[in-house]
Amino acid sequence: xxxEPRGVKVHLVDGTYELFRHFYALPSHVDRExxxxxxxxxxxxxVLALLEEGATHVGVATDHVIESFRNDLYPGYKTGEGIDPAxxxxxxxxxxxxxxxxxxxWPMIRYEADDALASAAAIAADDPRVSQVxxxxxxxxxxxxxxxxxxxxxxxxxxxxxxxEGVAAxxxxxxxxxxxxxxxxxxxxxxxxxxxxxxxxxxxxxxSCYPHLEDxxxxxxxxxxxxRGAARLxxxxxxxxxxxxxFRRLATLAxxxxxxxxxxxxxxxxxxxxxxxxxxRLDAPGLRERAERLAARTRD
Numbered sequence: 473x474x475x476e477p478r479g480v481k482v483h484l485v486d487g488t489y490e491l492f493r494h495f496y497a498l499p500s501h502v503d504r505e506x507x508x509x510x511x512x513x514x515x516x517x518x519v520l521a522l523l524e525e526g527a528t529h530v531g532v533a534t535d536h537v538i539e540s541f542r543n544d545l546y547p548g549y550k551t552g553e554g555i556d557p558a559x560x561x562x563x564x565x566x567x568x569x570x571x572x573x574x575x576x577x578w579p580m581i582r583y584e585a586d587d588a589l590a591s592a593a594a595i596a597a598d599d600p601r602v603s604q605v606x607x608x609x610x611x612x613x614x615x616x617x618x619x620x621x622x623x624x625x626x627x628x629x630x631x632x633x634x635x636x637e638g639v640a641a642x643x644x645x646x647x648x649x650x651x652x653x654x655x656x657x658x659x660x661x662x663x664x665x666x667x668x669x670x671x672x673x674x675x676x677x678x679x680s681c682y683p684h685l686e687d688x689x690x691x692x693x694x695x696x697x698x699x700r701g702a703a704r705l706x707x708x709x710x711x712x713x714x715x716x717x718x719f720r721r722l723a724t725l726a727x728x729x730x731x732x733x734x735x736x737x738x739x740x741x742x743x744x745x746x747x748x749x750x751x752x753r754l755d756a757p758g759l760r761e762r763a764e765r766l767a768a769r770t771r772d
Contacts, residue, residue: 479601479603480528480529480601480602480603480735481527481528481529481602481603481604481605481606482529482530482531482592482596482602482604482605482606482735482738483522483527483529483530483531483606483608483626484530484531484532484533484589484592484593484596484605484606484607484608485519485522485530485531485532485533485608485609486533486585486586486589486607486608486609486611486614487515487532487533487534487566487567487570487577487585488533488534488535488563488585489609489610489611490514490515490518490519490532491511491512491515491534491559491562491563491566492511492559493514493629494510494511494513494514494515494518495510495511495514495556495558495559495562497514498510498511498513498514500558501513501755503753503754503755504755507561508558508559508561508562509562509565509753509754509755511559511562511566512562512565512566512569512754513754513755513756513759515566515569515570516566516569516570516573516754516756516759517756517759517762518628519532519570519573519575520573520759520762520763520766522608522628523740523766524762524766527740528739528740529596529735529738529739529740530575530576530738530740531575531576531577531578531588531592531732531738532570532575532576532577532578533577533578533580533585533586533588533589533592534563534566534567534577534578534579534580534585535563535580535584535585536563536564536567536579536580536581537552537580537581538550538551538552538555539551539552540580540582540583540584540587541582541583542584542662542722545718545721545722546663546664546718546719546722548663548664548665549662549663549664549722550661550662550663563579564579565754567579568750569747569750569754571744572743572744572746572747572749572750573743573744573747573750573759573763574740574741574742574743574744574747574763574767575740576733576737576738578592578729578731578732580729583726583729586611586613586614586725587725587726587727587729588729588732589607589609589614589617589725590614590616590617590725590726590727590729591725591726591727591728591729591732592729592732592738593605593607593617593623594617594727595732595734595735596623596735597619597622597623599734599735601735602735603622604621604622604623604624605622605623605624606624606625606626606633607623607624607625607626608625608626608627608628609625609626609627610625610627610629610630612643612650612654612659613650613654613659613662613723613725614725615634615639615642615643615647615650616647616648616650616651616723616724616725617647617725618634618635618636618638618639618647619636619647620635620636621635621636624638625638625639643672643676644672644673644675644676644677644679644680645675645676645679645680645683646683648683649679649683649684650723651720651723651724652679652683652684652685652720653675653676653679654666654719654720654723655667655685655716655717655719655720655722655723656670656674656675656678656679656685656716656719657670657671657672657675658719659723662722662723664718664719664722664723666716666719667708667709667712667715667716668708668712669701669704669705669708670705670708674699674705677697677699678695678697678699680697681695681696681697685713685716685717685720688709689706690706690709690710691706692705692706740766740770741767741770742763742766742767742770742771743760743763743764743767747760747763748760
């Protein structure tokens with residue numbers, strides 16, 4: 473991309489979300505050895521559709537191992553327990569298939585897929601040739617990465633793009649306050665509860681005056697917003713401040729994940745030589761044909 477003009481758009485895909493979505497949306501499909509492959513086929517097809525729609529620079533992050541450094545910080549944090557084995561068995565297959573398709577894949581072990589997406593977004597946003605970064609996931613955690621209209625979230629399923637104004641409209645706080653918001657409200661999907669009494673509206677109202685946890689006064693009489701049960705909320709805040717700070721640490725995405733490369737490395741130039749064999753394994757000759765047509769169009 474070194475000689476390319478400004479205006480390049482970078483698409484960063486939440487591969488874990490896509491796997492879950494396709495696993496529960498698609499009918500079962502087993503390969504010749506009886507292994508479930510429908511979700512992996514669906515994700516590869518979805519990424520090819522993104523390329524067919526005009527994407528040129530694409531990276532896909534996955535949770536190769538569900539557990540991360542956050543499990544060391546908080547014992548209640550999410551684990552791989554309870555994931556359907558038929559879904560879990562497709563993670564490596566999906567990663568292998570996307571890589572063979574020529575797509576840059578980041579399988580996370582110590583970090584989470586969300587950390588890779590946040591770090592890649594930071595790399596792309598720092599490249600003056602990039603006009604926009606689209607983080608393809610509806611996951612609220614990634615809302616903290618949104619910056620104006622330059623770094624946005626794209627919910628491909630709902631066909632909705634959320635910029636900084638959209639984040640504020642949805643959550644009642646700007647992107648920089650999303651980790652603080654999640655610390656107060658909690659995130660059941662990630663396994664931490666937030667603080668008792670701090671629902672979405674309460675947290676948003678408080679953070680609209682005090683953008684970060686450190687800014688919140690201990691005494692409710694000093695709060696510049698009127699909240700029902702303010703004295704009780706303040707007492708909870710003082711008593712569980714350490715919990716809130718820990719939950720914010722869990723909610724804050726890393727932006728220094730190593731090994732992601734640079735924007736130039738994420739340009740799609742066509743499938744690799746092993747993609748045909750993988751399509752045969754997936755019983756999906758149509759994916760090979762689509763990738764070959766795309767590659768021919770890219771060369772023209």
